[in-house]
Amino acid sequence: MLTYKDLSPEQQQFVDAALQGDNILVDACIGSGKTTAIQVLCNQISDGKQVLYLTYNKLLKLDAKSKIRQRNVQVTNYHGFCYMELAKIGVHVGLSNIIQEYNQRKPAAGPFDILILDEYQDIEEEVSVILRHLKDCNPKMQIVAVGDMAQKIYDKTRLDAAAFIDDFLGNHLRMEFTRCFRLNKELAASLGEVWQKQIVGVNSDCKVKVMSFDEILRFVANCEPRQVLCLGSNAGKRNELLNKLEKEYESKFNKQTVWAKITENEGGATQPSPDAAIFTTYDGCKGMERDICILFDWTENYWVSRMMKPDARYEIIRNIFCVAASRAKKTLIIAKAKDNLSWETLKMDEHWNVPFQDVPIAGMFDFKYIEDVEDAYKKLAVKEISPQDTAIDIPTRDALIDLSPCIGIFQEADYFKGYDIDKDIEMFFRINKDQKFKRIPTYKTWTVEQKVLYLVSLETGQNRYWHQVTLPLVKDDKKQEIETRLKTRLPQDADVQVPCTLPFYKGDKVVFTAEGFADVVKDGVVYELKFVSELSHNHFLQCASYVLSLGLEKGILWNVRTNQAYEIRIPNKVEFLNCVVRAVTKGRLGKATTSEKKASPKKASTPKKSPVKTPKKKGGGDSYSKVRGFCKRNFFYCDKVFTAIDRKGYAGRPSPKDLKKKFDGRRLTLPVSQEEFAKYFYLVMTEMKYAS
Numbered sequence: 116m117l118t119y120k121d122l123s124p125e126q127q128q129f130v131d132a133a134l135q136g137d138n139i140l141v142d143a144c145i146g147s148g149k150t151t152a153i154q155v156l157c158n159q160i161s162d163g164k165q166v167l168y169l170t171y172n173k174l175l176k177l178d179a180k181s182k183i184r185q186r187n188v189q190v191t192n193y194h195g196f197c198y199m200e201l202a203k204i205g206v207h208v209g210l211s212n213i214i215q216e217y218n219q220r221k222p223a224a225g226p227f228d229i230l231i232l233d234e235y236q237d238i239e240e241e242v243s244v245i246l247r248h249l250k251d252c253n254p255k256m257q258i259v260a261v262g263d264m265a266q267k268i269y270d271k272t273r274l275d276a277a278a279f280i281d282d283f284l285g286n287h288l289r290m291e292f293t294r295c296f297r298l299n300k301e302l303a304a305s306l307g308e309v310w311q312k313q314i315v316g317v318n319s320d321c322k323v324k325v326m327s328f329d330e331i332l333r334f335v336a337n338c339e340p341r342q343v344l345c346l347g348s349n350a351g352k353r354n355e356l357l358n359k360l361e362k363e364y365e366s367k368f369n370k371q372t373v374w375a376k377i378t379e380n381e382g383g384a385t386q387p388s389p390d391a392a393i394f395t396t397y398d399g400c401k402g403m404e405r406d407i408c409i410l411f412d413w414t415e416n417y418w419v420s421r422m423m424k425p426d427a428r429y430e431i432i433r434n435i436f437c438v439a440a441s442r443a444k445k446t447l448i449i450a451k452a453k454d455n456l457s458w459e460t461l462k463m464d465e466h467w468n469v470p471f472q473d474v475p476i477a478g479m480f481d482f483k484y485i486e487d488v489e490d491a492y493k494k495l496a497v498k499e500i501s502p503q504d505t506a507i508d509i510p511t512r513d514a515l516i517d518l519s520p521c522i523g524i525f526q527e528a529d530y531f532k533g534y535d536i537d538k539d540i541e542m543f544f545r546i547n548k549d550q551k552f553k554r555i556p557t558y559k560t561w562t563v564e565q566k567v568l569y570l571v572s573l574e575t576g577q578n579r580y581w582h583q584v585t586l587p588l589v590k591d592d593k594k595q596e597i598e599t600r601l602k603t604r605l606p607q608d609a610d611v612q613v614p615c616t617l618p619f620y621k622g623d624k625v626v627f628t629a630e631g632f633a634d635v636v637k638d639g640v641v642y643e644l645k646f647v648s649e650l651s652h653n654h655f656l657q658c659a660s661y662v663l664s665l666g667l668e669k670g671i672l673w674n675v676r677t678n679q680a681y682e683i684r685i686p687n688k689v690e691f692l693n694c695v696v697r698a699v700t701k702g703r704l705g706k707a708t709t710s711e712k713k714a715s716p717k718k719a720s721t722p723k724k725s726p727v728k729t730p731k732k733k734g735g736g737d738s739y740s741k742v743r744g745f746c747k748r749n750f751f752y753c754d755k756v757f758t759a760i761d762r763k764g765y766a767g768r769p770s771p772k773d774l775k776k777k778f779d780g781r782r783l784t785l786p787v788s789q790e791e792f793a794k795y796f797y798l799v800m801t802e803m804k805y806a807s
Contacts, residue, residue, distance in 0.1 A: 138287035146297030235262035347411030408443035476631030487698035504678035
């Protein structure tokens with residue numbers, strides 16, 4: 116454990132100033148030991164002072180708790196703090212709603228003499244309300260904030276963290292940590308140039324190497340798992356390296372020794388252990404460091420693909436890439452590519468006018484501004500209709516493999532007669548033609564559990580689901596519990612995987628569409644099924660979006676695991692839709708519609724008169740209108756089909772029967788015969804995409 120004498124002069128100066136009682140704001144460069152300095156400070160503070168040390172996440176909290184000896188220092192993250200304070204007044208709510216509940220009740224906090232904030236750059240609007248309340252309750256409290264705006268990689272709040280912290284501290288000292296103990300002089304200087312700040316690298320053991328994929332494979336094979344951090348996109352070479360290591364060196368790299376991220380979403384049923392190799396994204400690497408860090412997708416192409424997202428902000432994408440390049444303590448390995456990313460590109464603050472893009476309903480509220488998501492949630496009428504019951508205890512992990520996506524698919528594929536998981540597998544291969552080598556012809560003879568693992572393996576790109584997960588996923592007694600619980604509300608022959616399309620307008624023009632599948636529709640009610648530890652507001656909004664897209668009045672969000680269920684209604688569809696579009700587009704589109712007429716999805720999807728001459732005068736007008744209406748309602752998928760076919764030219768067009776199969780795979784029923792549909796599909800899509 117480090118002590119005061121082990122600190123750098125900059126760190127010691129910080130500790131001295133803090134012990135004198137000054138309010139302090141520290142701009143701490145990457146790898147400068149800011150958390151270490153805070154921990155040493157906490158161990159130096161007098162026993163007579165009550166200290167609240169707030170960290171941003173659970174991992175930082177656990178690390179700090181293990182290194183701070185003083186009993187007068189309370190170390191927690193924001194959710195943990197709210198939980199403890201609400202518990203004192205007898206209030207217990209789920210973690211997903213706990214900050215909102217705390218801010219609503221504002222229980223008396225303290226007394227605290229010193230407040231220490233780590234990673235201040237990540238403060239969100241809701242957290243700022245907590246902090247202001249803390250200060251109101253403890254007006255004489257000393258405040259120490261440490262962080263680095265250059266390491267802000269989360270774009271999920273409208274709050275200007277730099278302006279907030281400056282105002283929150285009042286009169287304060289400004290200090291800097293400029294020495295980077297993790298990186299060498301050259302790498303630190305390159306990052307400093309991009310960030311336009313001084314970073315002095317002092318780790319001469321840090322090396323930067325460029326290697327081919329095969330060279331990386333051989334190099335990593337000779338390392339211990341605890342040394343390795345591998346970063347890259349979920350669809351890139353990162354997973355290929357993981358698969359090869361676990362196949363060719365399975366005694367060393369396996370589900371016991373490797374943790375691998377499966378989604379861009381935060382959370383999950385597993386966390387990396389200190390001895391595990393870590394395979395994750397650039398976005399997920401903050402707070403992680405290993406002796407060896409491998410960067411896949413360190414390319415101009417990947418940079419452009421990230422910058423071309425509709426909501427991309429240069430400074431956030433820049434920070435994500437730079438933080439990823441700073442994770443190695445000894446060796447940074449960049450995967451060799453024809454277009455490896457240059458530091459000059461990272462300095463270019465380019466602003467592209469990226470058009471809106473179609474989105475999946477299931478994920479359209481992820482990584483949005485929390486304030487906007489909450490505004491949309493407040494537009495819902497939510498009523499609990501079934502309280503939390505005994506949880507169905509099914510393991511959601513196998514060693515370090517996260518099984519939570521498997522359980523969610525299994526409960527529906529096993530119970531509902533209409534859920535055909537084979538179609539999901541076939542759809543994967545139709546969309547990902549380059550993955551056909553992964554097809555196993557006999558899969559249709561497998562059990563539901565085997566098919567679930569196969570599908571998740573295909574979707575995540577991680578063979579470990581197929582090769583390493585131990586069956587059964589769900590034991591017979593737990594399977595029976597799920598069936599018994601589902602039968603209380605839903606018959607096995609219920610209508611499942613119902614296609615949904617939600618168009619968003621700017622004026623009279625559809626600018627983007629949200630698409631997805633409602634889990635179940637029964638008697639005019641949408642049922643959204645989850646199997647999670649607790650429900651989040653995003654789950655409520657997802658269910659409501661399905662209700663809106665189908666023109667229905669009510670939805671039921673049901674966490675089958677705990678039997679907790681809520682009825683969801685939308686009192687004012689126009690207001691809700693406008694909040695949704697503001698959230699989904701991060702304010703680029705302030706309103707979704709110009710009239711209540713367009714706010715009704717059924718009316719909004721009614722085919723409009725074509726802007727170009729239609730074949731109506733030549734006959735077949737009714738079929739043309741039906742096909743056009745179908746294409747408008749399902750434009751997201753129709754466009755994918757049309758674009759894939761259009762690239763091949765006229766000769767590459769499938770037969771009417773084969774074209775129908777593409778829509779059967781998505782459970783979309785054609786509005787006319789397959790021959791009539793093929794006759795008008797290409798004309799309609801050409802008009803919708805290219806006609807002026």
